[in-house]
Amino acid sequence: MKQLQRILNNVINRTNINLRRSSIDVGPYVSGAVPQEKYAQFYAFYAVSTEHPLFFNFQCSSLAGSYFFGKCDVQHSVMYKCDVRGDELKSLAKGFNVDGTNVRLHSDEVIRIVDSFLNKTLIHSFSHDPEFPEEFLIKNTVALSYANIHGSPVMGSFLGPFCTIDLCTVQNSCIGAYAYVQVADLQPSVIDPGHIWIRNKSGDEFIYDYAPEIVSKYISVAPNERAKGLFMDFVDSHKRDFERVFGFLYASRPESYAPGSFVSRYAVVKGETSIGENVLVAQRAYLENAHLGKGANAQENSYVIDSYLEGYDVTAHGAKIIGSRLGTNVFVGFNSFLRGTPEAPLTVGEGAVIVPHTIIDLVEPVTIPAGYVVWGYVTKQADLATQAVSIEDFAKVDGEVTIGAMTFSGNGERFIRAFQHRIHHILHDNGAYYDGKDNLGHAQKTKNITYNLIQPYVEGGFKGVYPNIRIFPLCPDDLCM
Amino acid sequence: MKQLQRILNNVINRTNINLRRSSIDVGPYVSGAVPQEKYAQFYAFYAVSTEHPLFFNFQCSSLAGSYFFGKCDVQHSVMYKCDVRGDELKSLAKGFNVDGTNVRLHSDEVIRIVDSFLNKTLIHSFSHDPEFPEEFLIKNTVALSYANIHGSPVMGSFLGPFCTIDLCTVQNSCIGAYAYVQVADLQPSVIDPGHIWIRNKSGDEFIYDYAPEIVSKYISVAPNERAKGLFMDFVDSHKRDFERVFGFLYASRPESYAPGSFVSRYAVVKGETSIGENVLVAQRAYLENAHLGKGANAQENSYVIDSYLEGYDVTAHGAKIIGSRLGTNVFVGFNSFLRGTPEAPLTVGEGAVIVPHTIIDLVEPVTIPAGYVVWGYVTKQADLATQAVSIEDFAKVDGEVTIGAMTFSGNGERFIRAFQHRIHHILHDNGAYYDGKDNLGHAQKTKNITYNLIQPYVEGGFKGVYPNIRIFPLCPDDLCM
Numbered sequence: 001m002k003q004l005q006r007i008l009n010n011v012i013n014r015t016n017i018n019l020r021r022s023s024i025d026v027g028p029y030v031s032g033a034v035p036q037e038k039y040a041q042f043y044a045f046y047a048v049s050t051e052h053p054l055f056f057n058f059q060c061s062s063l064a065g066s067y068f069f070g071k072c073d074v075q076h077s078v079m080y081k082c083d084v085r086g087d088e089l090k091s092l093a094k095g096f097n098v099d100g101t102n103v104r105l106h107s108d109e110v111i112r113i114v115d116s117f118l119n120k121t122l123i124h125s126f127s128h129d130p131e132f133p134e135e136f137l138i139k140n141t142v143a144l145s146y147a148n149i150h151g152s153p154v155m156g157s158f159l160g161p162f163c164t165i166d167l168c169t170v171q172n173s174c175i176g177a178y179a180y181v182q183v184a185d186l187q188p189s190v191i192d193p194g195h196i197w198i199r200n201k202s203g204d205e206f207i208y209d210y211a212p213e214i215v216s217k218y219i220s221v222a223p224n225e226r227a228k229g230l231f232m233d234f235v236d237s238h239k240r241d242f243e244r245v246f247g248f249l250y251a252s253r254p255e256s257y258a259p260g261s262f263v264s265r266y267a268v269v270k271g272e273t274s275i276g277e278n279v280l281v282a283q284r285a286y287l288e289n290a291h292l293g294k295g296a297n298a299q300e301n302s303y304v305i306d307s308y309l310e311g312y313d314v315t316a317h318g319a320k321i322i323g324s325r326l327g328t329n330v331f332v333g334f335n336s337f338l339r340g341t342p343e344a345p346l347t348v349g350e351g352a353v354i355v356p357h358t359i360i361d362l363v364e365p366v367t368i369p370a371g372y373v374v375w376g377y378v379t380k381q382a383d384l385a386t387q388a389v390s391i392e393d394f395a396k397v398d399g400e401v402t403i404g405a406m407t408f409s410g411n412g413e414r415f416i417r418a419f420q421h422r423i424h425h426i427l428h429d430n431g432a433y434y435d436g437k438d439n440l441g442h443a444q445k446t447k448n449i450t451y452n453l454i455q456p457y458v459e460g461g462f463k464g465v466y467p468n469i470r471i472f473p474l475c476p477d478d479l480c481m
Numbered sequence: 482m483k484q485l486q487r488i489l490n491n492v493i494n495r496t497n498i499n500l501r502r503s504s505i506d507v508g509p510y511v512s513g514a515v516p517q518e519k520y521a522q523f524y525a526f527y528a529v530s531t532e533h534p535l536f537f538n539f540q541c542s543s544l545a546g547s548y549f550f551g552k553c554d555v556q557h558s559v560m561y562k563c564d565v566r567g568d569e570l571k572s573l574a575k576g577f578n579v580d581g582t583n584v585r586l587h588s589d590e591v592i593r594i595v596d597s598f599l600n601k602t603l604i605h606s607f608s609h610d611p612e613f614p615e616e617f618l619i620k621n622t623v624a625l626s627y628a629n630i631h632g633s634p635v636m637g638s639f640l641g642p643f644c645t646i647d648l649c650t651v652q653n654s655c656i657g658a659y660a661y662v663q664v665a666d667l668q669p670s671v672i673d674p675g676h677i678w679i680r681n682k683s684g685d686e687f688i689y690d691y692a693p694e695i696v697s698k699y700i701s702v703a704p705n706e707r708a709k710g711l712f713m714d715f716v717d718s719h720k721r722d723f724e725r726v727f728g729f730l731y732a733s734r735p736e737s738y739a740p741g742s743f744v745s746r747y748a749v750v751k752g753e754t755s756i757g758e759n760v761l762v763a764q765r766a767y768l769e770n771a772h773l774g775k776g777a778n779a780q781e782n783s784y785v786i787d788s789y790l791e792g793y794d795v796t797a798h799g800a801k802i803i804g805s806r807l808g809t810n811v812f813v814g815f816n817s818f819l820r821g822t823p824e825a826p827l828t829v830g831e832g833a834v835i836v837p838h839t840i841i842d843l844v845e846p847v848t849i850p851a852g853y854v855v856w857g858y859v860t861k862q863a864d865l866a867t868q869a870v871s872i873e874d875f876a877k878v879d880g881e882v883t884i885g886a887m888t889f890s891g892n893g894e895r896f897i898r899a900f901q902h903r904i905h906h907i908l909h910d911n912g913a914y915y916d917g918k919d920n921l922g923h924a925q926k927t928k929n930i931t932y933n934l935i936q937p938y939v940e941g942g943f944k945g946v947y948p949n950i951r952i953f954p955l956c957p958d959d960l961c962m
Contacts, residue, residue, distance in 0.1 A: 043934075048948055050941040450936035452950070453524075459929040460531040467529055469933070470951040 014140040018156025028223030039464030125151035161227035204410030262443040280443035295432030495621040499637025509704030520945030606632035642708040685891030743924040761924035776913030
């Protein structure tokens, strides 16, 4: 374990230096997060496909993860059960559009992870930072359980459990548990647990704060301890099913789902589940008694249980949908937790938008009308009065408005339109609109991936650490022949 | 499949050039050996251990294999289900003893496989060639089903099914099915099927030829066809059990066998099987109702079925022992086929030597007395008269002797002593004499290996071909921190 401890110490030191102004010590969080014995027990997976750029390098790292895609370069880092998916990385050939200007890249974009500790972390999309378009960078960063890093360089930061960094560059910041940050550029700062903060390029700003006792009911973390709360209990209770799907080398051949659909062999599919056309069920998604209608998706680390999704619904990374019925085109944002029961079902009308990091945990039946935006903490119908508004009404806002614990300032129509544009983009990228020929997306492109599986040393000073490994594409043509 | 076909064509061309004097075309053998669809269906394994040198590189190769160990560099080659085990490769630190002179190496020894097609081939040990001590080379070589390459550089050769190249350098030669060659240095030549040829450094020579109809009953091959015969039927009938052990990613944790023993997670262990102390059961060995007493071993591709091995018995690569009872210190050489039945059991006395490539396939009970050497083709007790001799009598030979179809010339005592020395060395290297502290061998050192698993592209022009991959050790100390 000596080498693993060195790597961990190095990550702690490097991150602490970046965070010196906030005088946080990430050490006790790192040591508390994962029992060291665990590191030697996993396989890491690197996915190979002819549809995605291929390059993988890791060096002096411990890396117990599930799923890598696209170009990745990992050094001196510990990544535990992380998903990394780089299939949207920018290519040298296409360049990068920044506010209408096409910027030429000097290389294909690479996910670069250096001196970081990423515990069950999802990393996805591509760098939205115009200053670093070639590098999807996570450097000197400590991320706790189920933090999402989505579309951004992150440097020298501490990410609490179940938080999300979305579409922004974050530097030397502490992000509290279950906080959601989408603000393009976050300079050194401390974000409280349960702080939901969206600010788009036009300056429209959406802010909501969870009551601290609600956040800690669902997720909290303390030094030298593993994260705890209802979210951890929930994911822990489904662990065993994932052990099963990850334990078989030869997958049961993909069953014949509807045309254009893709169900990862590393997803759990149980009970009476039906998969419609152009549906994407990503790695580590969990479906049980779920209906996913045409063009719906269940992204990484999401759960759809005892629920009906009519079609073109987005279940974003880490979202959980239980005991719910969704109309078409419903968007359920990152790490949202929707839980109905047979006695208290949740019904969501067509085109509704569940803001990322929303908790709808019912004690009575609740219906969200079509075309509504919902955020915050909902347990009964009356809660919607202060945590939801119709898109129509939202679009009328110009200036500042406060509804319950939410404050919005800016142009409501522009804000909502940007949101809807993004949802459309997500559906498109995932292949929801594939017509058998055009509009190919992840569901169609990801069909034929294979996996390289890498395992750490299981004894001695290198226990829990992997050998260095480098995977690179074949020569394009006959260079090697 | 385009790229795979290119690699195959390249292998065929390069090998044919080497074999131009014998005007053989290896092409139809290569194409007949493996249906191209198969190449996309396998995983290759690279084993990682802190006890063995680590380095693996393959480039522009298709490689559907099971097990790599030690330093390997594979280029432009197709290797199908091959075992490659380099854990006896020479190290820079130790050097190499050639006839009493210690030769300094300029690097650790590396297995280098270039432009070769190796179908289910075992490659093992280290280079015995004093001119190439740093390279365990197999270059421009086509090897058919279950050919063994053991301890030698092989260049530009064609190896028939179930043949063995043992402890020698072979250049530009055609080795027939089930032939066994152990002659230090084989210049361009054609070796007939079933030709057993041992010539040691002192010039002692042992030659036996199988009747052609016997060889072809057990193994034969024709252009554009897969090899066939009783040997192929036998291994085919046990395939399914291996699919099972290779299909699980997380091995059932090694059961607690006797101290000092090792049973590979990629071995099949069935029925009432018992494993004694210091026993080595290698990858792809098959045990069913087998007793392996203290210090016995079952090497790669060997089978022990309904048999009792008292202890310190060697079951060499590819040997099959069925319905047999072996006393202590029995040696069963490469690819030997011993098959008794309940009505016609085989009994082998203490210290007997079954010469590599011996077929004992019984129609009546047969007893081989203790201290006998056996070769050739035995089906009944009377056959021993012309295919066996006591070690004591053998040792008396000085000059030339012919027994049945076997001719020996040289010094019998020296020949037998060399053989016994080697058997002792094999037992020692495999850990049979481990006393809990000293005499560590493979059984003890191989305990804690882990695996990297690599899978080919399953669609498109690269179908059946792997990405380039490079696995290398961690920095020795803190270079990287």
